[in-house]
Amino acid sequence: MTNNSLSEAGASSRRPPWWALGLLLALAVVAALLWLVLSEPQQGHVLLTLLLSTVLVVVMTAVGWHVGVRLTRQRYGEALREARLHAQALAHLQPDWLWQTDAGHHLVRWQAPLGAPSSSWVGGAATQALWERFELVDGGEARLRQRLDEQAPLGELLVQGRVDAGPAVQFSGRWLLRAQVCLDAQGRFSGYLGTARALR
Structure with missing residues (x-):
């Protein structure tokens, strides 16, 4: 089900923001406490102390959560950058072509593998x-397409490039x-990631 961004924008502009509702609620609570302190000083002071303690606990919890989230994001960001650098290094060390x-x-x-001329085929192949670029040596284009549609790992497929000129x-x-x-x-199939080795 797709969402209409224009209708969402219109609906959100008609609704008051959450911070405004929170501010109104906070003002209402403060007004009620002031009235209670002025009308019942002893009970008002007890309730005011409890409220301030609760607010302090909530603020400390929110600050702790915020700091924890920022540290976690920073840690995962560094780990992700390191993993990408390792993947790039391994790709450059790979003696075969990489495809996806x-x-x-x-x-x-x-x-292209490291040291090989870069491919002029990428733009046209994208x-x-x-199966429009390769066909199985022992089964042709239809057999290659059938193997791909099985969405199973490809062990070793011997293919022939379907290129005549250019x-x-x-x-x-x-x-x-x-x-x-x-x-x-x-968990849905999103494609293949593999290697290609020229056998000529």
Whole structure:
């Protein structure tokens, strides 16, 4: 179900913000306490002390929570940056080509190994399905498409580049493809991440 951002913006502009409601509630509580202190001084002082103690505890809890969240985000941010740097370093050490597809098996990544000339194929391949660039040596395009639709890890697929001319002719010949399944946050298939080794 999609949300209409314009209707959401209109609805949110008609509603008072949460901080305004909290401020009104706080003013009402303060007014009630002042009236109680003025009309019943002894009971009012006891209630005022309890209220101030409660407010102090709430403020300290909120500050502690806020500091904890910031520290956790900072720690996870540093860990994520370190993991990305490690992944980039491993990608550069990889002797094979790296490739990735989306859930529809369209190529979204085709990365040359370190020392190899960069690919001029990436731009044209980004909107093409994997079976439009390769076919199984022993089964053709339809068999490759069937294997991909199984959404299972690819052990070793011997494929033939479907390139006749143009700048992408360097990717003709036979390739050995390997890949693992990628899942999104909901556990649904989101494509393949794999390697390609030229066998010519």
